[in-house]
Amino acid sequence: MLPYAIRxxxxxxxxxxxLALVPAEAKDAHAGTLRISGAWSRPTPGGAPAGxxxxxxxxxxxxxxxLVGASxxxxxxxxxxxxxxxxxxxxxxxVKGGIVIPAGKTVRLAPSGYHVMLIGPKRPFVVGGTVPVTxxxxxxxxxxxxxxxxxxxxxxxxxxxxx
Amino acid sequence: MRPRRMIALLMLCVGALSACxxxxxxxxxxxxxxxxxxxxxxxxxxxLTDQKGKTVTERDLVGKPSLIFFGFTFCPEVCPTxxxxxxxxxxxxxxxxxxxxxxxVTIDPQRDTQKQLQLYLSSFDPRIRGLTGSPAQIAEVAKAxxxxxxxxxxxxxxYVMDHSTMIYMIDAAGRFAGPIGYGEPDDHVMPLLRxxxxxxxxxxxxxxxxxxxxRSEG
Numbered sequence: 001m002l003p004y005a006i007r008x009x010x011x012x013x014x015x016x017x018x019l020a021l022v023p024a025e026a027k028d029a030h031a032g033t034l035r036i037s038g039a040w041s042r043p044t045p046g047g048a049p050a051g052x053x054x055x056x057x058x059x060x061x062x063x064x065x066x067l068v069g070a071s072x073x074x075x076x077x078x079x080x081x082x083x084x085x086x087x088x089x090x091x092x093x094x095v096k097g098g099i100v101i102p103a104g105k106t107v108r109l110a111p112s113g114y115h116v117m118l119i120g121p122k123r124p125f126v127v128g129g130t131v132p133v134t135x136x137x138x139x140x141x142x143x144x145x146x147x148x149x150x151x152x153x154x155x156x157x158x159x160x161x162x163x
Numbered sequence: 164m165r166p167r168r169m170i171a172l173l174m175l176c177v178g179a180l181s182a183c184x185x186x187x188x189x190x191x192x193x194x195x196x197x198x199x200x201x202x203x204x205x206x207x208x209x210x211l212t213d214q215k216g217k218t219v220t221e222r223d224l225v226g227k228p229s230l231i232f233f234g235f236t237f238c239p240e241v242c243p244t245x246x247x248x249x250x251x252x253x254x255x256x257x258x259x260x261x262x263x264x265x266x267x268v269t270i271d272p273q274r275d276t277q278k279q280l281q282l283y284l285s286s287f288d289p290r291i292r293g294l295t296g297s298p299a300q301i302a303e304v305a306k307a308x309x310x311x312x313x314x315x316x317x318x319x320x321x322y323v324m325d326h327s328t329m330i331y332m333i334d335a336a337g338r339f340a341g342p343i344g345y346g347e348p349d350d351h352v353m354p355l356l357r358x359x360x361x362x363x364x365x366x367x368x369x370x371x372x373x374x375x376x377x378r379s380e381g
Contacts, residue, residue, distance in 0.1 A: 045236070045243050047282030049274065052239035083240065088344070089311050090241050091325045094318075111240055119321075151247075 032140035033061025034101065038154050039133070041118070041147040044125045051075065051125045053116035053133055053147045054109045056155070059101040066138040067107075068098040074131050076120030083112055098138065110153065125149045205331070205339035207307030211268065211294040214281040219266070219294055221307075224337040228359040229264035231331040233310045235271035235324050236283045241345055242267075243286075245330065250288035251349070252356055260290065262360045268294045270312035271324050272301045332359055341365045 029036040039055035059065055070078045080095040099114055101107050109115050116133060118125075125131055130146040137143070148154070210220050230249060234242035246267060253260040267284065269275035272295050275283075280293030295301070305312055312326040330343040332355065340359060343352055355365040 042239070042243065045246070045283050045286035047236065047279055048239075048243070049237045050239045085328070085345075088327055088329055089325055090238075090328045090345075091315075092238075092323045093315070115239070117239065 027146065029143050029145045031135075031137060031143035032065070034059055034065060034137060034140045034143070036135065036143060036145050039145045039147040040154055041125055041131045041149050043127045043149055043151070044121050046124070048121065048124075049119065051118035051121045051131065053118055053131065054111065054153065055116075055135070055145060055147070056106060056108045056110075057101050057135075058106045059103055062103050063139070064103050065101045065140050066098040067101060067135060068138050069136040070116045070133055071136070072118055072131060072133045074122050074125075075118035076122065078133070079117040079119065080114070081117045082114050085112065101137075127151060205308055206333070206337060209300065209304035209307055211296040211300055211304060212277055214277055214284055214293040214295075216277060219292065221337060224264065224333050226335060227262060227264050228335045228340070228362075229266060229331075229333040230343070230356075231266045231268060231308065231333060232329075233268045233270050233305065233308070233312065233326060234328075235269050235326065236275050236279060237271065237323070238326075241328050245328070245345060246284075246287045246291065248349070248352075249291060249330070252352060253288045253290055255349070255353060256356060256360070259357070259360050260288075263356065265291045266294055267291055268301070268304060270301060270305060270310065270326050271314075272296060272298055332356075332365055334359065334364075335362060341367060 029039075035058045037056050037058070039053065041051055041053045044051045053070075057067065067080065070080065072078055080099060081092050082095050083090065083092045085091075095114065099107060099109070107114070116135075118131065118133070127149050129149045131149060132144060133147050134142050134144050206221065206224075208221050210218065213219050232242075232245055232249065234245065236242070249265055249267075253263070253265065256263070265288070267280075269280065275293075275295050277295055280295055284291055284293045294304075296304075304310075308331060310327050312324055314322050314324055316322045328345040332340040332343060334340040341355070343355065351368060354368065358365040
């Protein structure tokens with residue numbers, strides 16, 4: 001049985017398949033007391049008006065920070081959104097006032113929750129590639145992060161196995 | 164994240180199942196759809212156009228079982244993920260994959276034109292038919308299937324769509340046969356699809372969700 005990500009890649013086909021057999025792990029990025037890890041994005045279907053980005057932000061400092069915005073040269077526009085499910089209905093909304101990263105805590109931008117909306121991808125996001133994104137924090141400032149394009153979260157191997 | 168999603172999923176499944184059980188008075192809660200001659204309250208007449216310009220109506224649901232999913236292409240997670248799952252299931256069904264219709268109905272006809280659906284669906288199994296229509300036609304099919312969708316205008320002039328995330332299983336007679344929730348594992352789904360293709364009622368292999376019924380009723 002092939003791993004979930006690989007099986008799905010075969011569906012998508014293309015030259016990216018072999019690259020993604022051993023998906024590159026995004027390098028951690030640092031800004032002040034913050035560490036950003038596991039940044040990833042999903043491949044965009046043809047003509048998709050928006051891509052999506054996820055990452056884990058760890059605040060080792062003693063005061064809270066806040067993710068207030070993002071930008072990417074690969075997208076026309078970037079927004080911070082939250083997603084929720086209520087009674088089987090998916091709702092997606094822009095985050096008001098940014099995403100607070102409490103002191104000493106870890107906040108995950110992850111499926112079915114907080115995410116970066118990469119609106120108007122300038123070229124398709126292809127598995128095995130990366131999307132450069134600059135995350136802007138209230139205190140720590142701006143930090144460039146490479147989002148790996150992959151089929152599923154690098155730290156959700158357990159979830160993959162359930163599929 | 165996972166437990167929350169699973170709870171939503173269970174509630175969704177239970178809600179949809181109780182809605183299709185006409186012997187159950189609870190279904191009156193979802194009784195906005197027009198009365199139909201069939202034994203189920205889910206489904207009804209519609210007229211839409213697929214990504215190749217071909218007309219699709221409720222009559223196309225008769226003869227083969229179908230999967231129907233409602234979504235929109237601006238949706239960055241649930242919709243492409245669901246379409247990837249459907250593509251995988253079709254592939255895993257092998258030759259039986261041709262014995263089931265698969266439809267992706269947009270609830271955002273303003274952005275999801277026939278051309279846009281053609282482009283978008285080129286990334287998935289070519290057997291998936293993307294359906295669009297006028298806002299009135301989309302409203303009609305959504306009402307027939309009790310699909311919740313709502314346009315939410317954002318301050319920046321953009322908009323997003325709230326929408327139901329389940330996949331509808333329709334039997335070869337065009338009747339609702341049960342839901343598949345978002346993120347349902349493949350090993351739960353494949354037996355359901357095999358049931359559907361074999362003209363059996365899909366047998367749900369889930370624990371008794373009686374407590375969830377109360378919650379969803381609340």
